[in-house]
Amino acid sequence: MSTCLMFLRHFARRAVVPIYFHKKRAGLYFTILHRHLSSKTPVLFYPNKGNIPSIEKIDLDEWKTTMKSSKSEERSSLTTSDDILTATREWIEMCRLLNREVPEHISDQDLKIIAECSSKKSKKKKLKFLCIKERHKKIKKEKQERKRAEREEAEKQKLGNAEESEKTEMKNTYLLPLNDRALKAEWDWKNAQAMMFGQPLVFDMAYENFMPERDLKNTVCQLLESEGVNRRNIDPFHIYFCNLKVDGVYQKELLNRYKEKWDKLLLTTTEKSHIDIFPRKNLIYLTADSPNVMTTFRHDKIYIIGSFVDKCLQPRVSYANAKRLNLASERLPLDKYLQWEIGSKNLTLDQMIRILLTLKNTGDWEEALKFVPRRKHSGFHNVSINSKLFVKAVQNKLEIKKPFQKLSPTALSREQWWKDE
Template sequence: MAYSIVPNVRIVNLLIRTLRCSSYHTVVQKGDTKWSWMNMPCQWSQYRTLKLSSFLGTDDTKLDLDEWKTIMKSSDQNTAVEPSTEDASLVEMRQLVEMWRLAGRAVPESISTEKLQALMDLTSVSSRKKYLRSLSIKEKFKINERRKKQEFQKARMEHLSQLEPREETEPKNTMFLKFWSSSLDILHRWRLVQAMQFGQPLVFDMVYERHMSPWEIKNTADQLMMSEGFNRKAADPFHIHFCSLNPDGPCYKELVKLYSGSWENVLLTATEESHVDVFPRDQLVYLTADSPNELKKFDHNKVYIIGSLVDRSQQTGLSLANAKRLNLATAKLPLDRYLKWDCGAKNLTLDQMICILLSLKEQGDWKKALSFVPTRKHEGFVERRQSQDRFPRKAERYGKHVQGQFQEKPLVEKYKNVFGKQS
């Protein structure tokens, strides 16, 4: 008596994988009463016929190994062909981009899988349209730059072809050796090695990832890369620390992508630890524009902290609140004392901050250091005397005294009244 069973494909694949187990054969061969129901002969569906000789009552029928291999190969192919949920969603997103392109929207001509994944992470339709529009603008900008470069090279070759060839009979002679760019790179790296051993630390606080959008995080990574480049070329560089840097976070991934494989060779310290765990608290000074304290003099024994935050929505007070929570000293740059500030918040980019600090460290001149502030933000420097910078309290008292003299009557009228009373 044979039983006819017509299961679906998934149940068949699951049962076939189960039959591979050697313990299953052992249990059935021993004839355990609990597994006696499995000794029945089975007739599978018309598409997959499989006779199990080890479970049959007679020895007339044997297992067809070739048919077994064919069934197993077909099951593996079906498993490989089925797309995953992630691949299907990426395909749907690519189809959506293609549909928007046909509708006349600003989308890039080619988009990578990584950018599609970033597009999927955006929740609203408007944010996706803005992201695609920015990618389209960047793509057109790169195409125009490539075209201009090709035109410049073509014009240069035409200009060189029109020049008459010159024959130089006398050999060139010079008393100076050529200074190669590789030698300059070695010099910069040597200074960075010395700074990592004996130099003054400078901390970039990386705890603000959750307060930034993906575009702001990318902009932060760009500014950090520029800051590292300015520090590398300085005569007396800092020992840069990226504290509280999450290796699984988006900022770390952006930095690795920007350095394109050379991240491990960058001479700086990147750690998951907080700056309060690395340095003593009494040496830390948090630089924030919201601080009530003004930085009057650069201290070479302090460890200055810069918050790695690019905030286009102007969320004021984040870095100051973080410093107060950790009970750290805070300071702000004396922008009002030296600059005629025009308008807007007194927030500077990370690369501008490190240029100002490098200039203060090397020269100690606030006027030269604050020259890195963009001129669009101020109307120029405040004209101050040298004595006013050295003795600000005396200058303030002198200003009040002068103001009081000008409020009095002129000297002619004053002495006229005195002489009139005497006569």
């Protein structure tokens, strides 16, 4: 039977198909023959029924359990941290070979963060961010080296000019210049005095869950800048880092930046909230969303600045925190002194501490608000609000001239009595 089918199939392919191929319905006959002949599977002929092999029955439940156990063993072998890190490192090397944006050097911490990403898209985004960051660091380093070389050349020229002038002029040795070591000792002494007797300034570190990693690192950069500005000031604040969690994201990033200098900083860090350290009535939360305008700097109050960089424009986060804690809040009088043009009124942390230090030392708003970026305003108002002429002009405008009224008999008698006296 099988041999007959094989012969018919061979004959149909060689003889029948060419006959009907040139006709109008050649395609129809060809498809019918092809389907009919291909559907017939060859049958194996066994002359002796005893030679038929026995078909083993497979238990599907056992097969499923064995397959699942093998998969779980493979997963358990790959779930160790070393295997995941090696697999991630190999994937990064493969991306580098494919000429994708991959940094040249990746730290173990960044490698762990990439390995913990849930999808390949997030891993690629992280690699791209690290590559751009490394590129910026390289450009910044080259710029610093260029400036250092220019500075060294300028110093050499100055030394050459000084040697020439020494031959002709006498050197003044009455007042010796202060070196860096003496300046650092003076700064440390002032900060030590501020820690004992100075006015506290609180940085609220309770916003690490409101920011992505990039904004959090930007916040730490601004904190470093603020601490440096305060350390070099004539009358520094006593800085408090409140709500700073141990082994939290903020502390890890600060330790990564300061390294061994972290323990030598003259500031106070604590996990406690500011309401647990200071009396609630002395606290004032500075936020751009507050309805209360700050008129003067008060030396008996403790100002709070939220350590929060908001590039996603989450409105009223710090103001909501102040309302939740039932604290007084104020905002800077930017509209009174500046011709505001564009942008939000949220300032960076280093700009805020510069403004507060200037107000503390001088009390002059115009001098303090010079630290507001010029891209956000077109300058100060023509007339100063603090000037006496402006105050007198406002008072004259606000005076209400009462119309002439006929005096009562008692008032006339009083007036006559004063005249007689």
